[in-house]
Amino acid sequence: MRTALLLLVVGLCTLNVALSLKICAFNVKSFGEAKANNKKVMGILLKILSRCDLCLIQEVRDSKGGAIQALVKDLNRYDKSNSYSYLESERLGRKTYKEQYVYIYRNNVLQVKEHYQYPKLEGDGTNETDVFSREPFIVRFHSPTTLIKDFVLIGQHTSPKTAMKEMDELYTVFKGIYKKWKTDNVMILGDLNAGCSYVTIKGWRSVRLRSDDKFHWLIGDEQDTTVRQKTHCAYDRIIVHGREIISSIVPDSAQPFNFKENFHLTEEEALEVSDHFPVEMKMLMKKKKKKKKKKKKMKMRMKLRMKMKI
Template identity: 90%
Template sequence: PSRATLDCKMRTAGLLVVVGLCALNITSSLKICAFNVQSFGESKANNKKVMGILLKILSRCDLCLIQEVRDSKGEAIQALVKALNRFDEYNSYSYVESERLGRKTYKEQYVYIYRNDVLQVKELYQYPKLEGDGANETDVFSREPFIVRFNSPTTLVKDFVLIGQHTCPKTAMKEMDELYTVFKGMYKKWKTENVMILGDLNADCSYVTIKGWKAVRLRSDPSFHWLIGDDQDTTVRLKTHCAYDRIIVHGREIISGVVPGSAQPFNFKENFHLTEAEALEVSDHFPVEVDLKPNHRYLLRHELNTSWLFCFLFLYFFLNYLQKGIFVR
C-alpha cells in the first residue's frame, strides 16, 4: 500500500482509541432517573410494544424511581425487571418497592429499579401515614414518600439517600413544602446530608403560584439545588410545556458529585422516533435524569483496564499495517 494509505489506516486506528476512551468517560458515570410511567400495571406489562420502549428507557439508567405503579397482584413489576435483565445482558437489575399507597381505593406504589453490580441498598424507609382522629386534616401526603439509602462504591459520593415522591396535583405545593420536614427527619435518622429528592412533584403550570413558591421551604432554602429548571418540559404532549418532574439535591458531596449539564428530561419520543400517540401509550411524562461522577480510584482502575485493551488494539493495527506495507514492497 502507498504511504498515504498507511497514514489513513493509522489515523483510523488512532480514532478508534480516542472514540473508545470517550465512550469510557460516558459510561463510567452513574445515571439516576425518575419516571412516572402512568398507571403501570398488567395491561402495559402485556403490551409488547410499550414494554420494548420501556426496556430501552430503563436500560439507560443505573437507578430509576418508577412512579404510578398500579400493580395489585405484584406481577407487572416482576415481569418488567425480569424482561430488563434479559434485554440488558451486560448488567444485573434488582428492585425494591413501597407499600401500596393512597388515601382511598386508588393506590399506587413507588419502585426503585437499580443495577445490583454497582449499587447496594443499605436501608429503606416508608414514611408513615398519620392515623387516628383528625388525620385526614393534618396528613399532607396523598402518597407518603418512599426513601432508600444507597451505597455506591463507584461514584464520588458513596453514600446517598433518595426521597421519591409523586404529589397530588391539588396539594402539590403543600406536599413539596412538607418534603422539607421529611428531609430533616431523615437527616436525624440516618445522619447523612447527601440527599436527592426526585419524582413527579407537579411543580409547574396551574399547580403552582408565584406567591405559593415563597412558602415552599425546599425552594427558599438555598442549600437545596433544583437541577431540573422551571424552563424545562417533562411532558409528552406538544400542547403542554411544564416542568412537573424534578430532581433536587442537598449536601456538599452529592452537589459536587453531579456531572455538570447532565440533569435533563429524556425525550424518548424524539430519541426513538415515535409519534405523539405512540409515546403516550408509554406515558404522558418524560423521565428526568442526572449523572453522578465516578470516584477517582474506580475511574483510574477502569481507565487502566480499558486503556490496555485499546493500546493492544492500536498496536495490533499498527503492526498489521506495517507488516503488510513491508511485504508488499
C-alpha cells in the first residue's frame, strides 16, 4: 500500500512539473538569409524553438525581414499543436553593424500587452550616458494559465567590451519599468557576456543587479552556455525580480539546453546553428480546481486496488 501511495505522489509531482510554461533566450549568431536558406540549420532551430512557449532570439541580422518571417512560418508548420507569432525590435547598433531582438511566442498561450524600445541616444557611443550598444527591448506579457498572470521581459545582448557597465545600467532600466507600469515582476534575459574574460571579481561589486539581493540569477556563474568544448563560460543569463514571479518558478528548471548532445551533433554541426546554447526556465501553471466527482472516482479506484492486493 505504501508503495502504491508513493508512486501516486511521484506521479502527481511529475504532472505538476510538466504543466509549466517554458521561457528561453537564444543567441542564434548572425541569423539572416544564409541560415534561413540552410535546411539543416533551420531544422535544428525548429526543434529548439518548438520546446519553448516564449523565446527571445538575439543577433538577428536580417535587414530585409524575410528570414524571421520564414522561420516563424516554418515553426507553425512544424508544431501544428500551437500557433506562433513574433515581435521584433528596431534594428539596433552603432554605426553600420545592426542587430534585432525578436520574441517568438505561442499566441495560443501568451498575449502581448505592451512593449517599448528603450530610448536610443544619438551619437557613436563615446558619450558617457550612451551605455548600451544595443538598447533593451521590453515586453509585457499576459499569461492566463500560469500562477503569475503578468510579467515583463527585458531582452538584452551586451557588447563584450562594456558588458559590466551595460549589466549595471539594466538596474536603471528596471527602475524605469517600475515607474512606467507599476510592476516589479521582471525577467532580464539574453547574452549578457556575463562570464570569463568579460567580467572581473572586483567589477561585479559595482553591478547593481548583483549587489541587490532582490535580483535572483537563475543561471549560475559555474554553468556553461557555450557550444565549443574548449570554452566554459556563463555568458547567457536569466535574472528575475519580484515576489510573484520568483514564487512561480519551477525549482531547478533554469539551465542551458545542450542541443549538441540532445540532438547528437558534432561540434562543427552545432556551431553552424550557433556558438551559444539557449538558456531556459519554467513557470508553474495555476492548479485546476478538482471536481468532487473526480475525487470520489479516485477513492473508489484506490479501494479496488487494495481489495485486489488482499
